Amino acid sequence: MSENPTRSQVAAIIDHTLLKPEATPEVVAAVVAEAVEMGTYSVCVSPSQLPLEHPSTLKVAVVCGFPSGAHDASVKAAEAETAVRNGADEIDMVINLSFALTGRFDRTEAEIAAVRAAAPEAVLKVIIESAVLSDEQIVEVCRAAERAGADFVKTSTGFHPAGGASVHAVELMRRTVGDRLGVKASGGIRDAETALAMIAAGASRLGVSASKAILAGLPE
DSSP states (O other), rough: OSSSSSHHHHHHEEEEEETTTTTTTTHHHHHHHHHHHHSEEEEEEEEOSSOOOOOOTSSEEESTTTTTTSSOHHHHHHHHHHHTTTSSEEEEEEOOHHHHHOOOOOHHHHHHHHHHHHHHTTTEEEEEOOGGOOOHHHHHHHHHHHTTOOSSOOOSOOOOOTOOOOOHHHHHHHHTTTTTEEEEEEEEOSSSHHHHHHHHHHOSSESSHHHHHHHHTSOO
């Protein structure tokens, strides 16, 4: 990514997101059409919205254990397996925050590994809810995700009252995983300035619902 990314460059790393529980099939179809028009990398939806009609150029990401993460690992694994069977290319799973907050990072690693095993062909992103965690906990969760075979670590669900992505969290996550994993920033990114700050901090993917507004603020 260049220092001054263009509209198309930023669009190419966006997961255009719709996770409102009241979303109807018609609204989801409209979001897919928007994603195609904008040239985003993917759409990110709830698993109940699958299968989706979409062009092969557009990837489909689905959340897992969303939004609390307080599901048994076997439930998350089954959800991921079903989502892939129904057409998901990528899985964004939420960790059990209790494990991270109490230092049980072996349990964090085990649940991520269970989802990895259930959906080996999918890109696996691990939502760590960084605004809830200390810096030390963020580092340990990122390390657990890497050991378990994840492809990305992701800041937030966007649903937690503690907040969404921050530049500090993205920088810390990037330092921890280096170039070995992707870093997805999500939650509270609503304008081009914030999106560019996340990219500069090390984000290689953005999870946003305000894609149109963000892209409108960027040069062609």
